[in-house]
Amino acid sequence: MAASVLKRCVTAAVKVKGFSPSLLGRRWLLSASYTDTKLWEAREKDPQNLAVLANIMDRTYDRNLPVSSLTVSRFVDNISSREEIDQAEYYLYKFRHSPNCWYLRDWTVHSWIRQCLKYDGREKALHTVKNKVQYGIFPDDFTFNLLIDSYIKDGDFKSACSVVEEVMLQEAFDLPSTQILSLYALGSYLATRPQLTVSEERALGASLLICGLMKDDTVGLNAQLLGNALLGKVEMLNGIHAVFKGMPLLWTHGYLGRALAVMEQVAAEPGDVKLSKDILDYVSNILQELSSTADTDSSGDESGGEEEADKKQETVDEEDEAERAKLPQYVSRFKELSSQLESLGKVDTASFQTLVTSLAQQNLEASEKLDIEQYESRVQAWESEKRQLILREKEMKEKAEEEKRERLAAKAAAKR
Secondary structure, eight states: OHHHHHHHHHHHHHTSTTOOGGGTTSOOSOOHHHHOOHHHHTSOOOOOOHHHHHHHHHHHHHTTOOOOHHHHHHHHHTOOSHHHHHHHHHHHHHHHTSTTGGGOOHHHHHHHHHHHHHTTOHHHHHHHHHTHHHHOOOOOHHHHHHHHHHHHHTTOHHHHHHHHHHHHHTTOOOSHHHHHHHHHHHHHHHHTOOOOOHHHHHHHHHHHHHHHTTOOSHHHHHHHHHHHHHHHHHHHHHOTHHHHTTSSSOOSSOHHHHHHHHHHHHHHOOSSOOEEHHHHHHHHHHHHHHHHHHHHHHHHHHHHHHHHHHHHHHHOOHHHHHHHTTHHHHHHHHHHHHHHHHHTTOEEOSOHHHHHHHHHHHHHHHHHHHHHHHHHHHHHHHHHHHHHHHHHHHHHHHHHHHHHHHHHHHHHHHHO
């Protein structure tokens, strides 16, 4: 077992370009106590036959009646195989599209993610999280952490970033541990130098920016810089509407300008906050790419005809064109600020990945303690709420049985 864990951690580290061998022996993932299932498994059991529960739900839906959240909860809690993960996914979908859709319990969402991790159904967990509107799966911070951590430990940083994207969309970066894990996943994925589509750059940029805004330190400011730059690239290429649509982002122009503002802030601060050289290089490459694209578009406009011009006008308005016209100023200002930061000794030779790894090593353990305490309290509250629902269910069944007996007695009396 120990050998297997070590092998997995080493494999994850090797997959990341530039990972320092000296970091292999250090703690950089969620601890065993954080991911331990003992507390969750110690809850009061409510054994159920899934075939019976499925039959009850099917008959209830056929009669156009609402299925209770307790029934769905019992189904998820009693999953015991990979095949039953698929069945539960179906009933989560059905419940989401029923009159009771708003009553899916928080502990059911948590249980669903835990069951998926336990029975090799992690892709189902990610699928339902990414399609949350269809399944009603909105995890809390602690649950998000478990899912992100599982991908990080397997070295699947792209999937980890997909989870981080959902955290960003829910604006759920409240816990320091979630911020650290998210930044670690983003930094590790970027270190692999992936070829990104525009939509992926938009998602990564928004995740870096919103998570970075939670931290006013070296790591946070580096994340803000690159996040704004990536979003600025999308804005320059596709217009501002392509940036903020469906995202918790500002819909005002000037994301590249906001990236430069981060550089100005670091240059003006008297502290030891620095910007990473590889982040500055990344931003420089973005500006060079945009400049090359602008030159190509300019030459193409001369010979492209009215049809291409009309097509561009559909997605880019006058304000977008005005922002594009500022690109040469942004490039010039970036060079000035880069030289200024260099002369002030505010350029860190350490890579962004190294910075987020150091952040995880130094702060993750301390942030875990409060998370675990809050989780223990939350589980107790969930169990108390569940007992109340079970009691209410029992009372309602007894009342229904009593009413049924009274009706039957009244009918019998009427026949006499």
